[in-house]
Amino acid sequence: MSAPGGSWDASLSAAYEHAQRATKAELARDYSSAFELYVRSGQLFLHLLSTHPVPAHDGTRDRLKQMANKVTARAEKIKSAHNVRRVERDVLSTDQQASILAASSKINARHFPAWSEHSSTVQAQPELSPVQIGKKAQYKRAGQVAGADAGWGRRLRGHEIVQDIVTDCSFVAALEAAAEHDFLFGTSLATSSLHPQDAFGLPSPSSTGRYRVKLHINGIARCIEIDDHLPYYPREGGERIMGASCRKGHSVWPALLEKAYLTLMGGYDFGGSNASIDAHALTAWVPEHLFLRHAGFQREKSWSRFHAAWTQGRCFATVGTPSKTQGGLVPSHNYAILDVRVSASQRYVTLMNPWRHAAHNHPSIAIDTKPEDDVVEAMQRLKVEDGATFTVTWDDLCTHFDSLFLNWDPSLFASTLSVHSSWRAPTPQGGGKVDQADPRFRLVMSPTPDAGGEGEEVWMLLTRHITSTHDRPNAEPAHEAEYIAVHVFEDDTSRGEPSSQPLGQARQVGAYVDGTHCLVRFKPAPSRNGDVAERSFTVVASRRTSRAVETRYTLSIYSHHAVSMSQVRTHLAFRESLSGAWTSRTAGGNATLPTFMSNPQYTLTIPGADEVQLSLTLECSDRRVPVQLLLAYPGTARGGRVTSLTQGDVVLSSGMYHHGLALCNTSNPGRKGLRPGIYTLIASTFEAATTADFTLNIESTHPVQLKPIPQEGAGMFHRRITASWTQSNAKGSRGNEGYGNNPSWRLVVPPPGMTALVARIKANPTQDSVRPYVNLALYDDKEVANSGAYTDLPCGAALDTLLKPGSYTLVASTYKPDVHAAFHIDLYTAVRCDVTPL
Template sequence: MSSASKAFNEAEAVYARGAKSELSSDFSAAFRLYLAAADAFLHLSRSESLNPVFRARCKANAAKALERAEKIKKASEQPGATFEVDAVPIDWFAQEQQQYILRKSSVINSIRYPIWTDAVPMAGPNVLYTDPDGQPSVPQYAIFSADGSSRFLSWNRPVNAAPTLPPLPSPTFSTPSVVSEPNVDLAPADIEQHLINDCSVCAVLAVCVQHAKTFNSKLLSSIYPGRQPGRYDIKVLINGTHRRVTIDDALPFDSNGNPIGISTGAKNILWPALIEKAYMKLMGGYDFPGSNSAIDLHALSGWIPEFIDLHSTSFEKERTWTRLMRGFHNGHCVLTVGTDSKTTRRIKGLRLLPSHNYAVIDVRETAAERWMTLLDSRVPGRSSPLMSEYESHALDMRWDDLCATFEGVYASWDPRLFHRELSFHGMWKPRNAEDMEQSCVRHLRLLYTYTPSSSQTGCDTYPVSDNEVWVLLVRHRPDAPRTGEYITATVDAEDEWMDAGVSLGRLPSLAGGRAKAEAKIKGIYTTSTHVLVRTKVRISQVPHSQCGSSTPSFLSPSPARRPATPGSPTSSSLSQSSVSSVSGALTVLACYDGPYDDVCFTVSVFCGSGLSIKWDESAGVGGIGVKGHSMKVEGVFTTKNSGGNHSHPTYMLNPQWHLRIFEQEAIRRSVSPAAGASSSRASGTAQSPSGSHGDKAAVIVTARGPRDVPLNLTIVWSTGERVVELAQREVVATSGAYGYGYARAFANLPLGNYTVILSTFEPQVHFGAFTLKVESSRKFEFEPIPQEGAGMYARVTRGRWDMQSAAGSPIHNRYHLNPVYEVDIPSTAQFGARLHLTSGPQSASLNLSLFPAVEPLSINCPLASSGPYSDALAGVDIPKRTLRAGKYWLVPSTWVAGIQAEFKLVVYCSDSGCAVRKRTSE
């Protein structure tokens, strides 16, 4: 019995068990069995190696099983139903599901592109092949000239070229590929771009030709002669796997007999034009919407694409130059550069074209300068007035000038640099999901074990260190013209924020545990189909194996770890030779924002030689959360509550909630697969009460907002009050660096009270609606914390200490010279006030005191005060209190005299008639 027949019989047996369960009224079991049978039949129906009649039978049986399951589900939803059915979770890591995603993504622009290993239909070996899909469409600008006259002639094969065309030799390609033809002798300048606007593809061909000449490589050895004359099969990496693009050898020419696509000039070598045609067919036609060379080369050769934004705030010019130069000269990478849409600059008399790709054919460094040689493949028409400008296609540019002129560098890296590659194929389903926020984000948990590699040659010459991890997210293309789709990827170490010696922003905390480090940002959304994230696993840490677990668990508290000290085993100066195996996990978030449903994607992971990696299949891909209680709230960031990150004094204005976890029996002490893919790192705090793991609640807090708003979630140990300023010792969980449109924090929290803070990156810049979801394994309350002065009238005054009024504290005996503000309260009312700096030294210690408006000012008997002088980033405040009707004096001061700075004074009062004015000297 064949394997297919055996699988068919097993599926029928599962269906029969489902029918038996249905007859015995065990509808829940019947529902699960029918779905399992349908899945088995569908898997068989997708196998193209089987007989079409057999596949049709499998498909019919699958439909029958799904029909029975659907009837049971509808019956369970009727009023008064005595049974329930649970949706069977999808095993995304199952081989059948992975293959389903790849098969689903086979259709691009209404043409099916089979997986490369699928069987090739047989045809007559002597029949001239004509592509049944037709020829790729040609854009209007290539068909008609500017005056409206036609210039596109026809498609011509090498064997029947028109007499007016230049002689085109019939290609006699050898197996296995065209590129390996021994008579092929191309130079990068031989690749010529004509009418078709596919400069990125031309740049790819040019850099590949240069790489072949220098390193005797075969980057484009992906074109194979078919089994019929005039047929060619091109192997491309698209939509998660290698696929077959089949074309005939007809090429487009204009009415003058000139090619409108890529040519090789007088050498008349055809394989570049054939590769261009295959790629244009894949992209929807010669009216190519545009791409970048790294993405094109990823499809044509599998090399890893990296976009380096030359104008990003995180761009490191010197380090990038060193990495690119070494990679280029060792043959590990090829490079192109691209201009933006507004480029008009002229370099050495040559006008750069907007939105244009240039091949980099040389990278060199002299004693005085660093240079790149660029090549432009575009060849203008002979009647073009710009012809003189293009007599020389090569252009030498200094690295500094290139960084200032071009938008970005497109680098493509040899995947053989990496020890191992691991892939996952998944799907976003935002429109059909009950929780769109969850369905637009997929969480993957990557387990790793690091052992120092003895085979690596060293970081000075090898571009990939042995603890390096690259993660590539690729959105599948179902239809090239689709717009409005954005993706992003983030990668985090689960233990990044668990080390007590690492404060917010990875910088030492200030005195008192305050966190004023520089906040970080990540996860920028892009319309590109490819996003690359480069990271390294930490090696200067205590191995998890020494902590009692080889892989970190989100269901148990993390072991306490002390800050690294010089000479200690966890010191950052730890050499690789003294590091034993370290195990851990990385969280990979693949995010989508767009109007479409069932959008497929692939995540590929490449790791250095010291790492072994695998997916944590038990963690799933997220989208469920903690099993227990949940609550969802909505809000809007406005000018009043967009307070920015913790380095701003306005951080306290961000939305905050009081989270209270009750003491009760846990509903289910387990976390769903979503928890396993958390992007947070938390281990509790020194203030947390001790207790066993059973006394804690598994809590996930998830926030989602506009894709252009960077978000962060922080959970703080508190009594439920509004947090004015973060202290490192009070933070129990955080979502880490700010992520565009998404933040997620996870922690096992002891019972008690907490404050949850959702913040934007910049104050008064990022606005928009957001949703926040809390999931907990124990019962909880979640209530918004009112803003400071809520329900009261605010009076805002801006002032400054100048040379005369910077009198300092009372110890300087000039306290009465500080600015004095008169507060007039018409009736008994609630009163409060806050003072903070708006310019000057941010570390100045402040005080705000309230006195009776009685001459002379008596500094020894204030009615209220902000307390001891404090250099808190958010300033100082007089807590809310009740004041009788009358006049009062508010005195802001610094501890040190002579500090000239500007400040902001906010007075809150429940009486609308309250007035605040600066008291003038008499």
């Protein structure tokens, strides 16, 4: 947020300067420039009005309002009277970034400012839960409770912290895991957010009874100020904190942290969420959610990565159970991980149930220890009298739990960068999908030899800002969920050369999640020449929702190399949208499949003599479907349907398949525009027979034409012939004896006029056989047409000709004789023709 003083005064001067320049541009009849300057000036005046605490009596606020209204009115008048270019938000400007963070400071109708050393307003007491009220809990100061020992000045082990009554297992499990990490590795993850602190960095009692808690939420560290009143309830032998506390004694700092977090989350009636998200709010360590039951989960690879990081103190972790469990595990519950180790080639994980009384929930998958076990020392070290901790094997954990929640040390990365922006409310034309007016970003990574290899991972964390507890995962839904994803497209910086990305490779970057945090890890493709060179990526933060609201977000980059971020100007002068679909007939899959040619295809015509900058975006209605866009040289001079592709055919590519969104453009650094001509655009899913609707958006610097290409044989009579080459009829090509004994058919074309014929043959090899080279030829007294050279392409071979009335012979052959395989021929004719086998 902009601070009062010099920076605010500089912004005020800039706002007036923009207004003056706008007036001059309007007088010079440069209406587009005037419109943009008036808009920028209005944005600055509104930002200054919302971020500077100007005293109401000095008249400054009134002048700011007047100027904001004045310049906005001029902009609207110019827009209505003249054809002006659109003004994109400069989302990376200081003012826009500060505005996003300021707007996201309101959560559950309370204001939580950015963290600073200055005091803020003490929040009202968070509402007690119905269970607490039923137990007659009341807010009391720890000093008012008889026999209470506040427990200041000492750390707590993870197994010493417990959850009591409040349904916030995700937060307490995160706190337990962080506290155990502090003990094992000397960090202060569990305690560093609570202030004041003593000389050793531990929480200390406040003389005023007021505490400030630093929590990372909605893009930045924020201040939650609370007092020392905690919910206590009567029980036999005295009173006890009804919330997070110490198993033995009355340490209050866990309860103070819990109170601050639940103040943020709307009260003690909190349903819990994802422990890595709660841990991120507490520690700012990067959250990662591994779905243990997902088909793509790699058990062995994940163990190696997790165990190595754990032993180095680079991460801490929790786990979550599914809604239905067996063997004594609590359903929909979070457990803290307190130890990870290997013994005698077996992998062990020690867990803790946060509940204060967990003896009756000791799961059956817990291993029994014997005196000679190597793990007994670790287990005894963490043993709790009521059995809250237990040890399981890694395999059992992966089998019986649903999720592994990891939090990673951000200092693993040499460079970090965050930008704050928003998704605008979807327009009716957008059908409730991603609004294409939203900004895209260009990430530039500058590798340095001493910062690690080129293959080092880049991490991107997308965080959707919340405004209420209903925006959280696992909360009672008040509306349809929002799905978010990060799509990363590596830019092709070669000058006009095709992309080096494989045409048929699926990539899981860009998967949608319905939570508030989405982490993407990817390795840039190797450089073509092996040099350490600057790399450029187009990054899209994507949302899928039908909610007509604006939603703010933060995108954070973690890299081993220097990184920078800029806004991609996506709005070109001309724009067109088309709706399409992959149906049971047109869902052809990727370029390695024989059905690829059936995918929706479009002729793109670029007229004139000048090069054109182009941006192509495909949005799939189903966020789970991996999609791709390819722009290729046409299959024929007429810009016809492409039946097969080689790498050299591709002019533009969206790269590897991405979930729900494909993007390619010519505006990447170092690229030229497209030359005038005719091209073919192909939209595909990775798997064949994947049906879904999609929207295709095209933007260009000059007018272009985009028309659907009909399917092969569209509007013609169709007949499919199924046959095979066997020992008796596999006679090979025309140079072989017995060519005429190949599978053949009599084709009779009726009068009166010429008839168009299209015939395509495809071999159907078995899984263990090789696809043969095939050919089709048509004869009367001599050869009339053929499919060209023998080919083993997945799309097969085709002939396309015009026939006069008469009788013809169609011959299907392989290049070599005695090649046995099944095949089929799709025959399309303009009129109905008789076809009989010979």
